Amino acid sequence: MRKLLVLIVILSLTSCEYFNVKKTSSEAILKEELETFNWKDVDEYPSFSVCDSSSSKAERTLCFQTTITQHITNYLQEERIVVTQDINDTLMLNFQVSNTGNLSLLEAKIDSLTYYEIPNIKELLNQSLDVLPKIFPAIKRGQQVTTEFKLPIVIHVN
Missing domain, CATH: 3.30.1150 (Fusion Protein Consisting Of Minor Coat Protein, Glycine Rich Linker, Tola, And A His Tag; Chain: A; Domain 2)
Incomplete structure (x- = not known):
């Protein structure tokens, strides 16, 4: 019984991190998107x-x-x-x-x-x-x- 209680206490202490929600700002999302963006290539080349x-x-x-x-x-x-x-x-x-x-x-x-x-x-x-x-x-x-x-x-x- 004691072992089970110790296990439950350990699990409850370490599981709190899973419930934390990270807040990301729109600037951080934009910065991440711009870093992955290929500036040297276009989707469609100029055309006639x-x-x-x-x-x-x-x-x-x-x-x-x-x-x-x-x-x-x-x-x-x-x-x-x-x-x-x-x-x-x-x-x-x-x-x-x-x-x-x-x-x-x-x-x-x-x-x-x-x-x-x-x-x-x-x-x-x-x-x-x-x-x-x-x-x-x-x-x-x-x-x-x-x-x-x-x-x-x-x-x-x-």
Whole structure:
């Protein structure tokens, strides 16, 4: 009987912890959620209406990049560019698509020879972006978000 009484006393003293309820604030929940949040990835990449038929995220991403690349390349091919020597260069363009769907060129890494031969290359690139079709912004957790990305453009002028 004594052993049973001692066991009941020990169990009752240690079981009190199980009945304590931890209170967590909304700030703590938010902080924990933000720590597990992947800020470098979006649920849906920015897209054009022509990319809506793509079924996977990778296909829509490739469609978006291909559409921009083709559009810039076509625009530059229509321009009359006169150079004194052949140019074969890859430009690295850093873009930003705002949460409203506005595309802007943040930075263009251009070789010095290309910049020397085509001094208005940045203006031509910006002009090519002005006539792009409507862009639908990226989506993260149901919200439209601003995204940045890099895109190589090959310039070949003879």
